[in-house]
Amino acid sequence: MANTDYEKYLNTETLMSLQKSPDKLVCHDEMQFQIVHQVAELWMKLYLHEVEQIKAWISESRFVEAHVLFTRCGQISQLLSEQLRLLNTMSPNEYHKVRTQLGKGSGQESPGFNTILGAAPTLWEPFKKQLEKNRVTVEELHDNPTRHPELFLIAEDLFGLDEQFLNFRYLHLQLVKRIIGGDVPSLKGVHAEKYLMRGLANQFFPELWAVRNEISRRRGIPIGAKSGLCPYPHGEKN
Template sequence: MVASSLPAVLPGVGATDYARYMRTNELLALQKEPTQWVHPDELLFQIVHQSSELWLKLTRSLLSRALAHVGAGQVGAAELLVDRAAEALRLITEHLRILRSLPPAHFAVIRRALGNGSGFESPGWRLLRSATTELDIAFSRLLSSSRLTAADLYQGQPSDPLYRLAEALVEFDERIALWRAEHYTVATRVIGQGVLGTRRTPVDSLSALINHRRFPTLWEARTALTQASSQCVYPSRGQA
């Protein structure tokens, strides 16, 4: 027996409360209509990038909340939010992989419809960069107020809340690098190497961004600890 549908009670447009709350009429109207496509694979290309912007909007919100917790000294709450933001970046990276199935000849047709548009102009990534800068500054201040350097922190216990937050920030930074690596791989697979993107930017310039760090002090601390350990002189066997 099929249950009878209940009437919509929320304000908005749509036949059901689901449609009204999720605003599905507006959401599903944001893609080109089939009559507007220069190629049917435009739907794939547009949905991948639009959904990425939504995930990046969430990521920015999570990092903003984490920033507020860091400022209040609520380290554990900040860690949980940074972890969730890293998971969002993992999902963005995974769904980018579907563009590997886009034949180069098909994208060559789609590319003509993009104008000068480029992923470098993504508002989501622009806001993400500013969010990580703010979080890096706030975490550095938190360490300073605790009279610690990043190297001091990494010589402490991994169970320490500050240590755990530092590792969450490193994980998030690594997720950015993995996304950039995937982006570069997909781009070269679809349009090749040694060519210019839609903004007349060399596609190979994407590879230079992979090693860029948003939380450089936490990475430099690792280098400093390794260099310090390699300079230690250990007694040879038989010596007291």
């Protein structure tokens, strides 16, 4: 029974009961596996809580308040990414012991992750209405950031939100390749690497990525795989 107000407020007794007891673990690393994923769901719950408030702040032209919460969401994405690094300390053999306990469950079923995929893109609609209200396009914001500085700030916040979550997804892909390999089917029977790679192509706000291409095109830079944006060869053969 909880003894202190701290324990009662945080419901620590219930919280600590949500992991397997040590005698029920299939291996030592299963405790880490459970905690990392449970904590990730909590961070995603907070992320979604902030996204809903950001949407309201943008609609109400409260851009400073929205910016603060964008910063918070960015930090949550970074925490999610850092947590994944903990799982790098698990060997492939240890993971496969844990995998036997998952049934057909997989990260594809994460309620927090899947809700974020649907919720984050809805931030575009209130931002789009603000653009229309101020009779300005995203491209014009970039051409003259000081004309609508707060809208430009929100545009960059939206891009950052998108970019940081894609970074998290990329690190997850690398973790999967490190632990189980890229050619192994997931517990849902799909090719793990191909499935996760497709996700990296899905941006929350494609308009904000497209404007980068347009700015480069206007500068006379050819757009495409051979555009020369990166000086490194990435393994291309001569």
